[in-house]
Amino acid sequence: MFEKLKDVFITAAEKYLTSVDADPKKSNQHEVGGLKGAGFSDFLGYPENGDKWYFPVTMVYITGDDSDPVICEDTMSWYDTRYNQPHRSAEYRLYYRSNEVTRLMRAGDLFIIAMTKDKTLLTVCTPSGSQAESQLRSIFGSAKEREGNSLKPLPLDEGLVVAPVRLMLAELGIEFYIQSDSDKVFLEQLIDKFDSKFPTTKRFSDFSRKLIKEKVSETEDPDNTLLTWMGNEEKLFRILERHIVSEKLKEGFGDNGNDVDEFIRFSLSVQNRRKSRVGHAFENHITEILIKNKVSFDKGVYTEGKQKPDFLFPSQIAYLDPGYDNEKLHILAAKTTCKERWRQVLAEASRVKKKHLITLEPAISRDQTEQMIKMNIQLVVPQALHQTYLPEQQDGLLTFKEFINVVI
Numbered sequence: 001m002f003e004k005l006k007d008v009f010i011t012a013a014e015k016y017l018t019s020v021d022a023d024p025k026k027s028n029q030h031e032v033g034g035l036k037g038a039g040f041s042d043f044l045g046y047p048e049n050g051d052k053w054y055f056p057v058t059m060v061y062i063t064g065d066d067s068d069p070v071i072c073e074d075t076m077s078w079y080d081t082r083y084n085q086p087h088r089s090a091e092y093r094l095y096y097r098s099n100e101v102t103r104l105m106r107a108g109d110l111f112i113i114a115m116t117k118d119k120t121l122l123t124v125c126t127p128s129g130s131q132a133e134s135q136l137r138s139i140f141g142s143a144k145e146r147e148g149n150s151l152k153p154l155p156l157d158e159g160l161v162v163a164p165v166r167l168m169l170a171e172l173g174i175e176f177y178i179q180s181d182s183d184k185v186f187l188e189q190l191i192d193k194f195d196s197k198f199p200t201t202k203r204f205s206d207f208s209r210k211l212i213k214e215k216v217s218e219t220e221d222p223d224n225t226l227l228t229w230m231g232n233e234e235k236l237f238r239i240l241e242r243h244i245v246s247e248k249l250k251e252g253f254g255d256n257g258n259d260v261d262e263f264i265r266f267s268l269s270v271q272n273r274r275k276s277r278v279g280h281a282f283e284n285h286i287t288e289i290l291i292k293n294k295v296s297f298d299k300g301v302y303t304e305g306k307q308k309p310d311f312l313f314p315s316q317i318a319y320l321d322p323g324y325d326n327e328k329l330h331i332l333a334a335k336t337t338c339k340e341r342w343r344q345v346l347a348e349a350s351r352v353k354k355k356h357l358i359t360l361e362p363a364i365s366r367d368q369t370e371q372m373i374k375m376n377i378q379l380v381v382p383q384a385l386h387q388t389y390l391p392e393q394q395d396g397l398l399t400f401k402e403f404i405n406v407v408i
Helices: 131-139 163-171 183-194 201-211 222-251 260-292 316-320 339-347 366-374 383-388 400-407
Strands: 009-016 029-032 052-061 070-080 092-097 110-116 121-126 311-313 330-335 355-359 377-380
Touching (some): 052 092, 110 131, 121 131, 131 383, 183 222, 201 222, 201 260, 222 260, 222 383, 222 400, 260 311, 260 330, 260 400, 330 339, 330 400, 339 355, 339 377, 355 400, 366 377
Parallel strands (some): 052 121, 355 377
Antiparallel strands (some): 070 092, 110 121
């Protein structure tokens, strides 16, 4: 049902950086060591006759806070450093230059290197102990316990590219698109319905549920249904988006086709649409599942002042009735990713002591989930994502189906 990381990457490996790896004072060229032992060098190939091969690379550094990742497009060189020493066996090395990403790298940071199917490289680095570390290790199927500083292969067969994983990687500045034979058929249906224009999110969500009819059950398995619907809509949106953007690029920008300001405005509109659309799609699919489960609720109504929770149970009328039992009132906040935004939920619906928050974010850090528990926020996570959390965290999670049973 879901794509796997092996559909995007042909190989990947990880290590924790040493001072030799990370210290810019050591050399202006940095080497990724241990590629042969991790089986990575076989995918790079072996240049002969002193040739030096260059691979395009996207380098990403994810800080330990909520700031945006630092991204650098560069090249890496791969060659036999002993070509001029015929009496010695070949020694191939992969080098990268100093740039804004490498200047942030420190000893102890997690470092992941991967090669995509189009022979481009991706490196991702993040501080040890950060939430990004736990998320990346979970996504790429890393060992549960931190291991040594040698490069180790990652099991791409096990990593699923479900909608939450794709969204999280996109938040980190890592984009990929997996084409399939069905894309052309879907595009024709999308163009026929929306005439090469972006519809409202509500219309697109409704259409995406009808267009890809995978076998799901809103009542028996709301968790899988939610993930499937989100994945389907994400796939269809990217198909339509690529078509619309491609047509706009052919048309050009401005009267002469090269108006830089108009291009920048268009680019920003694409990014903003992606960010706002995902949250609305999430709410749309949650709404449909709640309706199919015959749950009584109001969506986007005021409680006190300007406070407006995403979902209020059983109704605004009940909430505003001072005689209604507080224990029977519930709210559900919906955030595809939490970061520090989860604290916004604390101010919503003062009559509701325990507030529920549903998210698609995998592997949220233990520190953050402990803070949520202390502040009476109950995290709701689709069942398939529970495995990305530590065993001691999983006991504190609700599935979407369990939440529905609470409010039904």
